[in-house]
Amino acid sequence: MADAQPPPEINWVKLPNEAEGEILGVVIGNVGGGRLTVQCKDGKERMCRIPGKIRRFIWVRDGDIVIIKPWEIGGDKKADIVWRYNKYQAEWLRNKGHIK
Numbered sequence: 143m144a145d146a147q148p149p150p151e152i153n154w155v156k157l158p159n160e161a162e163g164e165i166l167g168v169v170i171g172n173v174g175g176g177r178l179t180v181q182c183k184d185g186k187e188r189m190c191r192i193p194g195k196i197r198r199f200i201w202v203r204d205g206d207i208v209i210i211k212p213w214e215i216g217g218d219k220k221a222d223i224v225w226r227y228n229k230y231q232a233e234w235l236r237n238k239g240h241i242k
Contacts (some may be wrong), residue, residue: 150211163208164211165210172202177192190210196224
């Protein structure tokens with residue numbers, strides 16, 4: 143029987159850059175075509191897309207914690223996903239009080 147590995151120690155986690163307008167959010171639904179519905183920390187629900195430069199490298203599912211960047215036009219309704227946290231980073235964010 144293999145020994146259970148402890149979770150990796152998290153020393154640093156990327157936080158949203160508020161000067162650039164980035165916001166934390168939780169994915170609540172997959173619309174299809176690289177688009178997701180995200181409930182943002184500012185209380186708004188936005189339709190977000192996964193840009194092509196990161197679409198090939200990450201897989202985003204319901205319940206994942208993400209950083210989004212609202213569009214300049216239609217920013218209350220649409221945004222781009224900039225970053226997805228893994229489960230250990232999301233737990234760190236919860237422990238530090240960044241998300242509920």
